Amino acid sequence: MPRITILLIATCIFFSIFASAVFAGVGVSPVEITYNNVVRGGYAESYITVSNPGSDAQVVSIGVEGQSGKWSVAEPNNFTLEGHGYKIVRMLIQPPSDVPNGVYESTIYVNSVDVQTAAAIEQGMGMAVTSGVGIMQYVNIVGTETRNYIVEGVSIPITEECRPVQFIFNVRNSGNVRLNSKIGIDVYSESGEYLRTYNYTSEQMLPTKLYNFIIRMPPDFGGFTCMPVGKYNAKMIAFLDGSPVFTTDKSFNVVERGTLTITGALQDLTVQDKATLGETVKIDATFKNIGQLPVLAKLKAEIYSGDKLSTAVEGDEIEVNLGESKTLTAYWQPGWIGDYKVKASVLYEGRKTDAKEADVKVELAQTMIYAIAGAIVVIAVIVLALMLRGMRKSRRKQ
Amino acid sequence: MAKYLTPVLILVVAVLAVALAVKGGEIVTGMSVLEVHPSNFTVSGGNVNPTMTTPECYQTSGTQGALGSITLIGNDTVTVVCNTTVSDNNGCADFNGTISGNFLWGLLYQDGAGTSCLPSYLDCYGNATCAAVGACTGGTDQTVECRFLVQWNADNTTGDGWAGFISIMDSGSLQTNDTDTTVDVGALLAIHVAHTLDFGSVPAGTNETNCTHDHNTLNYGNVQIDLQLNGTALDCPSPYTDIPVGYLHYNCTGWNQSYASASAALTGTPVGTYCTGFDLSSSSDETIGPVPTLGVTHWGIGISAGSGGTCWGTIHFTAIAG
Numbered sequence: 021m022p023r024i025t026i027l028l029i030a031t032c033i034f035f036s037i038f039a040s041a042v043f044a045g046v047g048v049s050p051v052e053i054t055y056n057n058v059v060r061g062g063y064a065e066s067y068i069t070v071s072n073p074g075s076d077a078q079v080v081s082i083g084v085e086g087q088s089g090k091w092s093v094a095e096p097n098n099f100t101l102e103g104h105g106y107k108i109v110r111m112l113i114q115p116p117s118d119v120p121n122g123v124y125e126s127t128i129y130v131n132s133v134d135v136q137t138a139a140a141i142e143q144g145m146g147m148a149v150t151s152g153v154g155i156m157q158y159v160n161i162v163g164t165e166t167r168n169y170i171v172e173g174v175s176i177p178i179t180e181e182c183r184p185v186q187f188i189f190n191v192r193n194s195g196n197v198r199l200n201s202k203i204g205i206d207v208y209s210e211s212g213e214y215l216r217t218y219n220y221t222s223e224q225m226l227p228t229k230l231y232n233f234i235i236r237m238p239p240d241f242g243g244f245t246c247m248p249v250g251k252y253n254a255k256m257i258a259f260l261d262g263s264p265v266f267t268t269d270k271s272f273n274v275v276e277r278g279t280l281t282i283t284g285a286l287q288d289l290t291v292q293d294k295a296t297l298g299e300t301v302k303i304d305a306t307f308k309n310i311g312q313l314p315v316l317a318k319l320k321a322e323i324y325s326g327d328k329l330s331t332a333v334e335g336d337e338i339e340v341n342l343g344e345s346k347t348l349t350a351y352w353q354p355g356w357i358g359d360y361k362v363k364a365s366v367l368y369e370g371r372k373t374d375a376k377e378a379d380v381k382v383e384l385a386q387t388m389i390y391a392i393a394g395a396i397v398v399i400a401v402i403v404l405a406l407m408l409r410g411m412r413k414s415r416r417k418q
Numbered sequence: 419m420a421k422y423l424t425p426v427l428i429l430v431v432a433v434l435a436v437a438l439a440v441k442g443g444e445i446v447t448g449m450s451v452l453e454v455h456p457s458n459f460t461v462s463g464g465n466v467n468p469t470m471t472t473p474e475c476y477q478t479s480g481t482q483g484a485l486g487s488i489t490l491i492g493n494d495t496v497t498v499v500c501n502t503t504v505s506d507n508n509g510c511a512d513f514n515g516t517i518s519g520n521f522l523w524g525l526l527y528q529d530g531a532g533t534s535c536l537p538s539y540l541d542c543y544g545n546a547t548c549a550a551v552g553a554c555t556g557g558t559d560q561t562v563e564c565r566f567l568v569q570w571n572a573d574n575t576t577g578d579g580w581a582g583f584i585s586i587m588d589s590g591s592l593q594t595n596d597t598d599t600t601v602d603v604g605a606l607l608a609i610h611v612a613h614t615l616d617f618g619s620v621p622a623g624t625n626e627t628n629c630t631h632d633h634n635t636l637n638y639g640n641v642q643i644d645l646q647l648n649g650t651a652l653d654c655p656s657p658y659t660d661i662p663v664g665y666l667h668y669n670c671t672g673w674n675q676s677y678a679s680a681s682a683a684l685t686g687t688p689v690g691t692y693c694t695g696f697d698l699s700s701s702s703d704e705t706i707g708p709v710p711t712l713g714v715t716h717w718g719i720g721i722s723a724g725s726g727g728t729c730w731g732t733i734h735f736t737a738i739a740g
Contacts, residue, residue, distance in 0.1 A: 042612075042613045042614075043610055043611060043612055043613060044610075044611050044612075044613045045492070045493075045608070045609060045610035045611065045636075045638070046492070046608065046609070047491065047492025047493070047570075047606055047607065047608025047609075047638060047639055048606070048607050048608070049489045049490055049491075049604045049605060049606040049607070049639075050489070050604045050605055050606075051604075051605040051606070051607045051641060051739045052605070052739075067481075069480055069481060069489045069491065071480075071491040071492040071493075071494065071608065072492070073492030073493035073494070073570075073608050073609075073610050073636075073638040074493070074610050104493065104494055106480055106491050106494075108480070108481070127738075129736065131734065131736075133613075134613055137613045148613055148614075148730075148731075148732050148733075149611055149612065149613045149614060149615050149633070149732070149733050149734075149735065150613070150732055150733070150734045150735070151609055151610070151611045151734070151735045151736075151737075152734060152735065152736040152737070153607045153608070153609065153736065153737045153738075154646060154688070154736045154737070154738045155607060155738075155739075156739075172484045172485055173474070173484075173485040178552070178555050190484070190485065192484070230484070250556070251556050251559075273555040273556050273559060275553075275555055275556075279553060280552075280553070312552055312553075
């Protein structure tokens, strides 16, 4: 009996010394997800935003329990949230092809425990309180296929003469099967004179998924070699299987060359600090478009060994829209072991960002070390054997 | 008769003259900066009403929802931007002074609150930062935006939608406005709990009489919450026996209730029925804070005979909308 008293007092002391002001907490929005008209063997997705209402870092885990739990996935399902941080998590479902029609109810549990307590639990120390949020998920499985999509937004950023015009469509596949969107754009002058029609067919869209299609219309159209300054009108129609599903009219402006700023910033460079010979090293750079025009950007990285340029690598060119941040990637395969410095910058529209640097140490792989050691041993044995043989021969001669 | 005719005609002519003068005055008054020529009232320029495209409101980060869909974040604000393009055939210069002089303003409000609402974190955000964005285009068009910091306790759209309103006045005091009526503020479930629960000293082989150990739960979301509670057995080192999870008892509504007869035993999996009366509402703070609401659960413990050593376990609090 006295032992248990000591036990509980000891537990209290542990908490009061190490963690008296620590909290567990988590927030999730929205609080209910409903998938209507999901076809068997199909696909649907949505997003939840997981937030940390406190200042203590939290270890978050996500699981789905209930009737659709086995075919529901959270990406990512385990991560750490810094104090007052948030993360957008993709929830996706892929019902099996033999599941009966009906409504399937589940609960998505988003659980959190502060980092300190998580470590204590792992070590089997003390009693802990953890928190979580349970949100409902309803999936309505149907046997009939539905083909439809919704245009949720259209914008035409201002552009300069002799530059492409961008039509940005936010399109969601609201049906339950994969489909393509076809968009026709008729461009008129401000006075109403027809200039040109531009057609676009999208990539295949997954059900429920939101897509951001950027349609780049070249400036040499409608009799122009270079689209002049002025105000234009666009009549846009989105088609599904030949029938219009969305129509809108919008005007846009083309201004003088040099009016809009083209600026980008290399915000972050991520490279693994250690690599083994033969391994491909991934170089990631976060580039943000902080100008007023969309840009095409690519990562260029120079790899130095000491002061000497060892090699240079480039990634693919991708489009970065106004205000957008994108990860640009390049790959490098080290030629030999050693300490290297990666100096990376982003090339965009004839410009270059300031460079960022990262160090990479390239080592031999453990297996390669064993192989080399083995080879040395084998060679040594062979050399030794040859020497012994030579010695024996010379003795016989004597 | 004839002697009356002349004054009557003079009177009629006078009335007509006054009517014409008044009518002409109205024209001149209504377009105050027109050049008026004595001979024929020729219009050679003047102030015209500005126009505006329908504003579009969106959240700058923290969401993957559609345009107009606002996803709140626990114990924090999110930035909502409403933008539009205003046009004035008098040229963008007609706006420059008024934008800097606060004659561009915005309001983000719940429909039920209306455009004349008083500032409230719950349903009325009038404290926007409004500004011109980028350069004037075509000499007449200017993109403008208003930014709102929306609190975590803002009312969710259930039953009552939101709208984003922008108004602008030009230098001639002519005004235009428009509203995005598609704004949707999502529901947010968010809790915050202290990570300890202190039971003090309890002799082995005995149960506490009542549930008196309090544990606080804060609601940092915009929906009322109930709790689901579950946990693990308290794991004691060998040779002592573990304390079963059911020896932890709780009451979600009242303090000092009987451990034996007025509380629920904790289970290994969440129980969705017992704590439905927890009913912790969301914060109703409108201008100060907002401060989270506080709910208390009350706990008691029993210690099985043979338990000892340093035992450990976990109690898990799950918030559900309720």
